[in-house]
Amino acid sequence: MGTRAPAPAEHWVGTWTAAPQLTEPSNLPPAPLSNAVLRQVVHVSLGGRRIRVRFSNEFGDGPLGITRAHVAVCPTTPVNGTIDPATDTSLSFAGSAATTMAQGTAVWSDPLDFPLAPLGNLSITVSFGGVPSHVTGHPGSRTTSYELARGGDVSAPTLTAAQTTDHWYVVSGVDVAAAAAARGVVILGDSISDGRGSTTNGNDRWPDDLARRLLGNRPTSQVAIMNQGIGGNSVTTGGLGPTASARFNRDVLGASGVTWIVVFEGVNDIGKDVSAPALTSAFASLIERAHGRHLRVYGATITPFATHAYFTTAHESTRQAVNAYVRSGAFDAVIDLDAAVRDPSNPSRLQAIYDTGDGLHLKPAGYQKLADAVDLRLFDN
Secondary structure: OOOOOOOOOEEEEEEEEOOOEEOOHHHOOOOOOOOOEEEEEEEOOOOEEEEEEEEEEOOOOOOEEEEEEEEEEOOOOOOOOOOOHHHOEEOOEOOEOOEEEOOOEEEEOOOEEEEEOOOOEEEEEEEEOOOOOOOEEEOOOOOOEEEEOOOOOOOOOOOOOOEEEOOEEOEEEEEEEEEOOOEEEEEEEOHHHHOOOOOOOOOOOHHHHHHHHHHOOHHHOOEEEEEEEOOOOOOOOOOOOOOHHHHHHHHHHOOOOEEEEEEEOOHHHHHOOOOHHHHHHHHHHHHHHHHOOOOEEEEEOOOOOOOOOOOOHHHHHHHHHHHHHHOOOOOOEEEOHHHHHEEOOEEEEEOOOOEOOOOOOEOHHHHHHHHHOOOHHHHOO
16 A cells, blocks of 8 residues: 555546544534544445545644554444454555644545545544644544544544434545546535434435445446535534525535536524525525536425424425425526425325334335436436
8 A cells, every 4th residue: 555646547536535524612622632542434436456544633722643543444334433453544645644734624644555445334433632622523423433632542442431412523535546537526515415313323315325325326436425524514504503695615615526506505594583585595606606616506405394493484485485496497507305395284294104203204114215307318428
């Protein structure tokens, strides 16, 4: 294994992403990350022979030090803190094993020869130096991370006595050096794309399900999925994390190898009384920005939420108006997720078989239904 750059016939494509945000106090690690070892597992879409990993201190209030960082294959399903020691390999940063990220910055590791299987599980283990009190992370991991508060061996097959937490910290992306024909789909979303209601460590969010469909279909077998969902995210104002409009440049236009965008957001805006004209105006701006980069952007209809706390008759009217806009031809294509999971006898609510019980989020069967509703031909040209 070495650090060669991609061959001329290859290019970087994002195979896994977790949109970074400021970690809220209730979602901080079980112990401070300073001088700790943290192992995190990510489920990739597209495979490749070389990788690089993105680390983020974009919301930190001071510098963040990494003293060592290793990657390895996680051989278990459901995933856990075990690695295959034969695959354990160190990352480097500008040729060094360590790096310090200034406040408000992110860094890519050097390219690394590392065979990564499609739909595989990659373990990323980091030994930290100093870490600021404001931690950049992604609370909605639906995946368990393993922390040794007083440090430890980053190459250990298991992290005995580790504390666990179902959040990701600092790590925010994995790219593969893929064939020239490989391309990526960015899903810009909220908690429904982030996978609330899915199985912890099971990787059955609807973008995971879509990745399996794409890679199992010959015309789309070189299409990667980048899930940029943030739980509680809004398009226009408020919500958790930077708004979709504010993070569009970073999470969408800045994604490696992106060709297509799926916009599946808006329910949190509606729940906070944002009007249909305000929301559709924001969508129009996103479409214009995507087209300015010659990217195709598909609109997903907002799914029902009749028994959720967000629901009022006025909010349902707003949802219907926004969905009418999505279906109007403003986007390059429509992915009608609303039609896939709504109750035929009461279209303002989810079908009971898909509802987690809160009226908004879906069970794994519902997420599979969303993925099955996507026409794969949208991604084969």
